[in-house]
Amino acid sequence: MKGEVRQASRSWLPVSRSERAAPLDGSPWTPYLFAAPVVLYLLLFQGYPLWHELMLSFTQTSLLTPTTSNFIGMRNYAELAARPDFWRVIWVTVLYTLVCVVFAITLGLGTALLLNRPFIGRGLARALVTIPWAAPPVAIATIFAWMLNAQYGILNHWMKVLGLEIGYESWLDNPRLALPAILVTTIWQIFPFASVVILAALQGVSEEVREAAQIDGADRLSVFKVAAWPTIRPTVTLLALFVTIWSLRRFDLIWVMTQGGPIGATKTLVIELYTRAFISRELGEAAAIGMVGLTIALGVTMVYFWVTLRAERAEGRR
Amino acid sequence: MTRISRRTVLLAASGAATLNVTRSFAQTKETLTFAAALFADAGRGELARAWIEKFNKSQDRYLIEPVAIPFARLADTVFTQMGGGGGPDLVRFDQSDFFAAVPAGRLFPVDDLLDLSKFKFQAADKFVKVGGKRFGIVFETANFGLLYNPALLKSGAPPKDFEAFITAAKESTGDGKFGYAYRATMPERGGFWFDLTNYVYGFGGQWGGGGEPTLNSPEVVEAVTQYKRVYDLGVIPKGANAATYRRMFWEGKIAMNIDNGGAGGIFAAQAPDFKFSAAPSPFPNKAQGIILTMLVFNANSKKKAGAAAFIEWMLQPKSQAELQLLLGASNVATLFPRDPEEIKRIPWVTAFDENTPNGQPMLVRSLENRTLEFQQVVCENVLRCLVGGETPKQVMADAQAQALSRILRR
Numbered sequence: 001m002k003g004e005v006r007q008a009s010r011s012w013l014p015v016s017r018s019e020r021a022a023p024l025d026g027s028p029w030t031p032y033l034f035a036a037p038v039v040l041y042l043l044l045f046q047g048y049p050l051w052h053e054l055m056l057s058f059t060q061t062s063l064l065t066p067t068t069s070n071f072i073g074m075r076n077y078a079e080l081a082a083r084p085d086f087w088r089v090i091w092v093t094v095l096y097t098l099v100c101v102v103f104a105i106t107l108g109l110g111t112a113l114l115l116n117r118p119f120i121g122r123g124l125a126r127a128l129v130t131i132p133w134a135a136p137p138v139a140i141a142t143i144f145a146w147m148l149n150a151q152y153g154i155l156n157h158w159m160k161v162l163g164l165e166i167g168y169e170s171w172l173d174n175p176r177l178a179l180p181a182i183l184v185t186t187i188w189q190i191f192p193f194a195s196v197v198i199l200a201a202l203q204g205v206s207e208e209v210r211e212a213a214q215i216d217g218a219d220r221l222s223v224f225k226v227a228a229w230p231t232i233r234p235t236v237t238l239l240a241l242f243v244t245i246w247s248l249r250r251f252d253l254i255w256v257m258t259q260g261g262p263i264g265a266t267k268t269l270v271i272e273l274y275t276r277a278f279i280s281r282e283l284g285e286a287a288a289i290g291m292v293g294l295t296i297a298l299g300v301t302m303v304y305f306w307v308t309l310r311a312e313r314a315e316g317r318r
Numbered sequence: 319m320t321r322i323s324r325r326t327v328l329l330a331a332s333g334a335a336t337l338n339v340t341r342s343f344a345q346t347k348e349t350l351t352f353a354a355a356l357f358a359d360a361g362r363g364e365l366a367r368a369w370i371e372k373f374n375k376s377q378d379r380y381l382i383e384p385v386a387i388p389f390a391r392l393a394d395t396v397f398t399q400m401g402g403g404g405g406p407d408l409v410r411f412d413q414s415d416f417f418a419a420v421p422a423g424r425l426f427p428v429d430d431l432l433d434l435s436k437f438k439f440q441a442a443d444k445f446v447k448v449g450g451k452r453f454g455i456v457f458e459t460a461n462f463g464l465l466y467n468p469a470l471l472k473s474g475a476p477p478k479d480f481e482a483f484i485t486a487a488k489e490s491t492g493d494g495k496f497g498y499a500y501r502a503t504m505p506e507r508g509g510f511w512f513d514l515t516n517y518v519y520g521f522g523g524q525w526g527g528g529g530e531p532t533l534n535s536p537e538v539v540e541a542v543t544q545y546k547r548v549y550d551l552g553v554i555p556k557g558a559n560a561a562t563y564r565r566m567f568w569e570g571k572i573a574m575n576i577d578n579g580g581a582g583g584i585f586a587a588q589a590p591d592f593k594f595s596a597a598p599s600p601f602p603n604k605a606q607g608i609i610l611t612m613l614v615f616n617a618n619s620k621k622k623a624g625a626a627a628f629i630e631w632m633l634q635p636k637s638q639a640e641l642q643l644l645l646g647a648s649n650v651a652t653l654f655p656r657d658p659e660e661i662k663r664i665p666w667v668t669a670f671d672e673n674t675p676n677g678q679p680m681l682v683r684s685l686e687n688r689t690l691e692f693q694q695v696v697c698e699n700v701l702r703c704l705v706g707g708e709t710p711k712q713v714m715a716d717a718q719a720q721a722l723s724r725i726l727r728r
Contacts, residue, residue, distance in 0.1 A: 063397050063398065149557065172505075256505075264698065273693065
């Protein structure tokens with residue numbers, strides 16, 4: 001107690017150089033010791049598999065004989081680059097990811113703003129909105145595949161009831177409709193997550209700033225721009241990064257609904273990777289596809305950090 | 319701290335010793351794992367597990383533990399395990415997986431396990447021998463034929479040729495009913511391949527021969543043309559998966575369906591009062607595909623004696639009879655006449671049995687081990703003409719080119 005008082009009374013004094021440099025227990029290795037388990041874990045369970053995947057991508061290796069590989073250098077990458085259908089896979093992946101990010105965040109933001117306003121049953125509404133996110137993707141994919149079924153699907157049934165009969169439209173077998181159908185399913189599942197995260201961020205918005213803006217006669221949009229957006233922007237940016245990476249690697253929902261078909265209309269990088277690894281059993285080529293995916297994900301992450309850094313510099317925080 | 323008496327320690331030690339003795343008695347039986355999609359099938363899975371249990375009861379040295387893996391995941395799972403040096407001791411493989419596993423050295427020759435000369439095998443037995451060695455035992459063969467609902471056909475009789483089939487399909491379509499059903503989607507790639515292969519064999523084609531793919535041969539192009547013709551006629555429930563259209567069939571909404579005998583078994587089980595019949599497929603050529611599954615022994619396994627005991631038991635007439643009964647309209651490894659009572663109960667089964675001499679595995683001949691890769695390329699390209707509007711000739715030429723460059727790397 002006595003020591004604490006002494007410590008508190010000294011807190012305003014400048015810290016000496018020796019005190020600042022000394023770690024808690026006096027050893028300069030302490031921070032490294034604390035960080036070591038995480039670093040070891042990352043090296044073992046992330047670094048080594050990634051290194052192995054990189055090495056695998058330079059080989060011709062079969063799933064059936066994974067211990068015998070032929071080193072072929074960059075041939076897997078060259079063959080991927082020469083395949084027009086692979087560029088289509090990249091295009092589908094980028095399109096799918098972009099639409100997912102834009103719609104999930106826009107809908108999530110809109111829902112969060114609605115749920116942030118007081119109304120009767122708000123607690124129930126907040127709980128209900130999380131259901132799609134909480135449901136397993138395979139169950140959702142199966143349910144939507146049934147809803148979109150040409151013969152028994154509820155969508156065709158209602159179209160018929162409303163007089164919009166266009167024959168037995170097979171949504172998931174039509175190359176023009178399959179990707180939009182999958183996007184609707186995905187966005188329906190993921191936007192609640194965005195909504196809940198943004199809603200949490202909205203709780204940190206200063207009431208004083210909001211009221212001050214309102215008193216100054218600002219309209220709703222201006223109040224949002226001045227009071228809410230600066231507070232929730234870092235959260236939304238981080239959310240965009242997460243949704244991007246999750247969309248780049250989403251497999252279960254697409255696989256259950258279309259397996260990348262019809263004629264490659266919904267084939268994303270992960271679907272192509274799985275097809276090459278487990279149907280064609282070409283582990284080397286699949287690893288090369290994985291490395292392409294990783295490069296894209298790293299690129300997106302770097303852009304995120306660059307945007308964050310620029311924003312912080314603009315605000316004078318760095 | 320509580321002091322532990324000498325008596326307590328002795329009691330604990332004797333208890334542990336008793337437990338250990340009990341456990342060692344239980345462990346005297348060697349356990350072999352047997353992976354099969356059959357064990358995951360609704361209805362048949364339980365019967366198959368009960369059949370395995372009969373083996374377990376008959377043995378004092380070996381136990382078979384059934385491992386249920388759904389069909390779509392079986393090859394991925396088992397091949398990954400085998401590649402890692404493990405995997406189940408016994409596996410029931412599909413034909414394409416079998417031919418992929420043999421050249422990779424993943425299977426142990428069965429004729430090195432036990433003497434099989436005393437057994438009289440069915441015609442399909444020739445497909446389990448590669449390079450003079452037997453790498454499996456036929457577990458089940460299912461022939462294909464035309465299942466039809468006489469009530470929906472104008473004449474009440476099955477069509478005799480392909481043009482009559484087209485006419486019958488058109489006549490029976492309408493008012494929520496369809497003349498015919500088949501698969502044409504990527505989520506059902508395996509079934510799509512089966513249905514398409516029946517057309518190819520039926521129009522005299524083959525997917526390959528002499529080490530070369532023949533995806534753009536005139537017979538294959540003709541088969542794809544006819545497949546597309548049926549697709550464009552509006553006589554099929556487009557996009558319906560097999561589970562859906564089989565249900566529609568027994569609900570009286572589908573007139574005809576070229577399917578394997580197992581489907582007939584499903585109709586008979588699901589709708590015992592539903593009247594349907596079977597006939598040969600209406601193609602110019604009698605050749606049709608067969609679904610062939612083999613029991614194989616994993617080369618990584620050391621439990622050879624246990625595997626030999628199970629195969630010996632499985633090939634006994636009583637076990638074969640029980641297996642054939644639980645599999646329904648399929649055939650088993652050895653020649654086994656059907657019980658007249660069974661034929662009386664499911665008379666349509668004879669149409670499938672009679673087609674046995676015309677049955678061929680649904681593989682790319684001479685390139686059997688690459689069948690799955692061909693399946694992917696062929697299905698993707700055929701869909702381009704079904705839903706993408708391109709011509710069968712063009713898409714099959716593209717499929718041939720892709721097969722040469724992507725699969726055979728030429």
